[in-house]
Amino acid sequence: MPTRSDAWLAAGLVVASFVAALLAGSGPPHRPTDALGLGLAVLSAFSLLWRSTAPVSVTAVTGTAVVVNAAAGYPPTVVQWPAWIAVFTVFANYGWRMRLAGAAITLLSVVGYVLFDRDAIGSAELFSVSMCFLISTVAGEATRARRFWAEASQARLLAEERTRLARELHDALGHAVNVMVMQAGVGRRVFADDPGFAREALGHIETVGRDALGELDRLLRVLHSDDDDTPPDLGELAARVRAAGRDLRLTTAEVDLAPGAARAVHRIIQEAVTNALRHTESGRIDVDLAQVGDSVVLEVANEGGHLPVPTPGRGLVNMRERARLEGGAFEAGPVDGGFLVRATLPARGKP
Structure with missing residues (x-):
C-alpha cells in the first residue's frame, strides 16, 4: 500500500x-x-x-x-x-x-x-547527471546505514534490558531460595531431637517464601523505573541467615549513597552472602560497610569451613556489573582461611 x-x-x-x-x-x-x-x-x-x-x-x-x-x-x-x-x-x-x-x-x-x-x-550536462547520481546513491546508502545503526542500538538496548531483568530475578530470588534450602536442611537434621527448632525453621521458610514473592512483585512493578528508594533492610537479611544456622556479623556505619548505589550495595551483600551459604557449610560470615572519604567500601568475608564442589553461576558477574554501573570497582577471591568480596562505590555527589 x-x-x-x-x-x-x-x-x-x-x-x-x-x-x-x-x-x-x-x-x-x-x-x-x-x-x-x-x-x-x-x-x-x-x-x-x-x-x-x-x-x-x-x-x-x-x-x-x-x-x-x-x-x-x-x-x-x-x-x-x-x-x-x-x-x-x-x-x-x-x-x-x-x-x-x-x-x-x-x-x-x-x-x-x-x-x-x-x-x-556536453561535459557540463554529463557532470550534472553524474553529481545527481552520486548524491542519490550516497544519500541512500547513508540513510540505510543510519537505519541499521538505529536498529542495532535498539537491539542492544533490548539485550541490556533482558540482562538487567535476569540479574534482578537472580539476585531477588536466589538469596531467598538458598536460605530456604539451608533452613529446611537444618530443620530436617534436628527434627527428631529438637522439634521446636524444626517448627521454627518451617516458620522461617514460610516467611522467607512470602518475602520472596513480595520482592518479585515489587521487582516487576519497578523494573523499568528508578523510583524505588526504599532503604534496604540489612538487619532482616542477617536475621534470615542466622535463622538458617549460620553466624553472620553485620558491621555498618552511616554512609552517603544515591538510591541506585544503595540498591547495588544491598544486592551485592545479598549475593555475596548467598554464595557463602551455597559454597560453605559452616564458618562465620562478616559484612562490613563503611565510608572512607569519597568512597563507600563494602567487604563480605566468609570463613572457608567445608568447601563442597561449587555450582557454576553468575553471582560474581552480577556483582561486578552492579558495581561498574554505579561507577565503582569490584574484586573477589580466596583469602587466608576463606573468601573475600570487596566493592568500592562513589559516595553521593562524587563525580
Whole structure:
C-alpha cells in the first residue's frame, strides 16, 4: 500500500512539474511542454507511490519516462527528479542485488537520454547527471546505514534490558531460595531431637517464601523505573541467615549513597552472602560497610569451613556489573582461611 508520505511526495512533484513548465518554458531545440510532456511528468511522479513496495519497477518506469521525454523532444527538467528519488529509495532500503539492478536501469536511462535528447550533451550536462547520481546513491546508502545503526542500538538496548531483568530475578530470588534450602536442611537434621527448632525453621521458610514473592512483585512493578528508594533492610537479611544456622556479623556505619548505589550495595551483600551459604557449610560470615572519604567500601568475608564442589553461576558477574554501573570497582577471591568480596562505590555527589 502506498504511504501517505509517498502520496504527498507525488502530489508535490506534479505541482512542481506544472509550475516548472509554466515558468521555465522551453526553446529550440526542445519543443514546448504540452499535455503529453505534462502527462509523462505526472506518470513519473505518481509511480513513486509504489517505491516502497516495488522499487526496481519504479526505477524502470521513471527511467523510461526520462528516455521517452528526451525522444519526444521535451527538456529533462520536469521528469528527472522522480528518477533520482527512485534511485535513492533503492539504495536506502535494499541489498546489493537490487541496488545493482537500480544502478543498471539508471545507467541505461542516462544513455537513452544522451542518445535521444535534441540538445548537445556536453561535459557540463554529463557532470550534472553524474553529481545527481552520486548524491542519490550516497544519500541512500547513508540513510540505510543510519537505519541499521538505529536498529542495532535498539537491539542492544533490548539485550541490556533482558540482562538487567535476569540479574534482578537472580539476585531477588536466589538469596531467598538458598536460605530456604539451608533452613529446611537444618530443620530436617534436628527434627527428631529438637522439634521446636524444626517448627521454627518451617516458620522461617514460610516467611522467607512470602518475602520472596513480595520482592518479585515489587521487582516487576519497578523494573523499568528508578523510583524505588526504599532503604534496604540489612538487619532482616542477617536475621534470615542466622535463622538458617549460620553466624553472620553485620558491621555498618552511616554512609552517603544515591538510591541506585544503595540498591547495588544491598544486592551485592545479598549475593555475596548467598554464595557463602551455597559454597560453605559452616564458618562465620562478616559484612562490613563503611565510608572512607569519597568512597563507600563494602567487604563480605566468609570463613572457608567445608568447601563442597561449587555450582557454576553468575553471582560474581552480577556483582561486578552492579558495581561498574554505579561507577565503582569490584574484586573477589580466596583469602587466608576463606573468601573475600570487596566493592568500592562513589559516595553521593562524587563525580
